[in-house]
Amino acid sequence: MKIAILPGDGIGTEIVAEAVKVLQVLDLSFETETALVGGAAYEAHGHPLPESTLALAREADAILFGAVGDWKYDKLERALRPEQAILGLRKHLGLFANFRPAICHPQLTHASSLKPELVAGLDILIIRELTGDIYFGQPRGRRVAVDGHFPGAEEAFDTMRYSRPEIERIAHVAFQAARKRHGRVTSVDKANVLETFQLWKDVVTEVHAQYPDVALDHMYVDNAAMQLVRAPKKFDVVVTGNMFGDILSDEAAMLTGSIGMLPSASLNDRHQGLYEPSHGSAPDIAGQGIANPLATILSAAMMLRYSLNQSEAAARIESAVDAVLSAGLRTADIWSEGTTKVGTREMGEAVVAALTGKTIGKTITKS
Numbered sequence: 001m002k003i004a005i006l007p008g009d010g011i012g013t014e015i016v017a018e019a020v021k022v023l024q025v026l027d028l029s030f031e032t033e034t035a036l037v038g039g040a041a042y043e044a045h046g047h048p049l050p051e052s053t054l055a056l057a058r059e060a061d062a063i064l065f066g067a068v069g070d071w072k073y074d075k076l077e078r079a080l081r082p083e084q085a086i087l088g089l090r091k092h093l094g095l096f097a098n099f100r101p102a103i104c105h106p107q108l109t110h111a112s113s114l115k116p117e118l119v120a121g122l123d124i125l126i127i128r129e130l131t132g133d134i135y136f137g138q139p140r141g142r143r144v145a146v147d148g149h150f151p152g153a154e155e156a157f158d159t160m161r162y163s164r165p166e167i168e169r170i171a172h173v174a175f176q177a178a179r180k181r182h183g184r185v186t187s188v189d190k191a192n193v194l195e196t197f198q199l200w201k202d203v204v205t206e207v208h209a210q211y212p213d214v215a216l217d218h219m220y221v222d223n224a225a226m227q228l229v230r231a232p233k234k235f236d237v238v239v240t241g242n243m244f245g246d247i248l249s250d251e252a253a254m255l256t257g258s259i260g261m262l263p264s265a266s267l268n269d270r271h272q273g274l275y276e277p278s279h280g281s282a283p284d285i286a287g288q289g290i291a292n293p294l295a296t297i298l299s300a301a302m303m304l305r306y307s308l309n310q311s312e313a314a315a316r317i318e319s320a321v322d323a324v325l326s327a328g329l330r331t332a333d334i335w336s337e338g339t340t341k342v343g344t345r346e347m348g349e350a351v352v353a354a355l356t357g358k359t360i361g362k363t364i365t366k367s
């Protein structure tokens with residue numbers, strides 16, 4: 001088994017280092033190889049996704065990814081910006097199925113921006129289509145408008161599109177995931193306005209005929225955004241397109257207390273996967289040692305479960321995270337009165353301590 005480690009930029013390097021420590025104490029046999037990606041790769045090789053990094057990602061069984069991006073690259077031409085690295089990996093590896101589980105740990109009920117009773121016991125699985133939609137649709141670009149409200153003016157355009165097979169395969173993923181959970185799928189669309197999402201709704205409805213044991217409902221994305229903060233526990237599996245999934249998963253993250261808690265898995269049809277926290281590189285707090293590594297550590301657990309066939313080790317990581325939260329350790333993003341504030345490294349070391357049967361907290365070294 002080979003794991004490609006791509007820490008990336010900003011807090012990416014700090015949080016991935018903790019996840020790697022956690023993987024190393026598990027006593028599993030796997031090989032790791034680290035490579036640059038994002039802004040770090042641009043600095044060193046002139047491209048955010050160098051050929052060598054892509055080649056490593058292709059041959060690995062799984063990829064553990066940190067985060068990419070920094071405001072200082074905002075002026076670069078789009079093809080060279082750090083974000084192109086993650087978009088390129090998704091596209092080149094065909095990682096079309098993105099799983100973002102939004103789980104509110106009971107210890108963090110009070111860290112959520114919603115009332116505790118709304119989020120206690122929350123367990124939603126957002127399944128985001130990841131290789132299509134307006135993110136990748138062609139044509140796109142800038143030009144001088146020949147029609148529209150201001151002919152002759154500069155304009156920009158992107159193309160939202162989905163083909164039937166793209167919708168079919170993500171619908172199957174969602175129905176199959178729902179079978180292993182509470183048997184309910186909410187498909188989120190904007191069929192009232194967009195042709196793309198009328199096809200989406202039609203195809204999801206057709207595929208549903210093969211899953212009579214799963215309940216399906218459809219919701220417009222604006223309403224879904226509202227229901228997520230009104231009664232989030234009504235959702236089980238949410239399946240949606242690339243852009244709506246991007247937005248709704250950040251919203252769902254806040255229900256769990258912090259986006260620093262939300263892991264993700266992006267899979268292709270060969271179970272090869274890329275695992276990354278759902279949050280970004282947070283350049284504003286990079287280098288301070290205060291970022292929450294738990295989303296990355298939980299992503300490593302998803303990696304063991306989905307790509308490396310080690311569900312027992314995955315469960316061990318998840319219980320260790322549970323134990324450090326129960327011990328009252330909190331990074332700044334999830335801290336509340338009465339808990340102990342720790343940094344990135346202390347949090348990672350506490351998870352390692354929990355995994356190796358040491359007393360959590362005793363091993364904390366003040367940095």
Ligand code: IPM
Pocket residue numbers: 069083086087246278280
């Ligand atoms: C995410 C991120 C990415 C996305 C960015 C970094 C390109 O926001 O994984 O949700 O928009 O998909």
Ligand code: MG
Pocket residue numbers: 246247250278
């Ligand atoms: Mg996002």
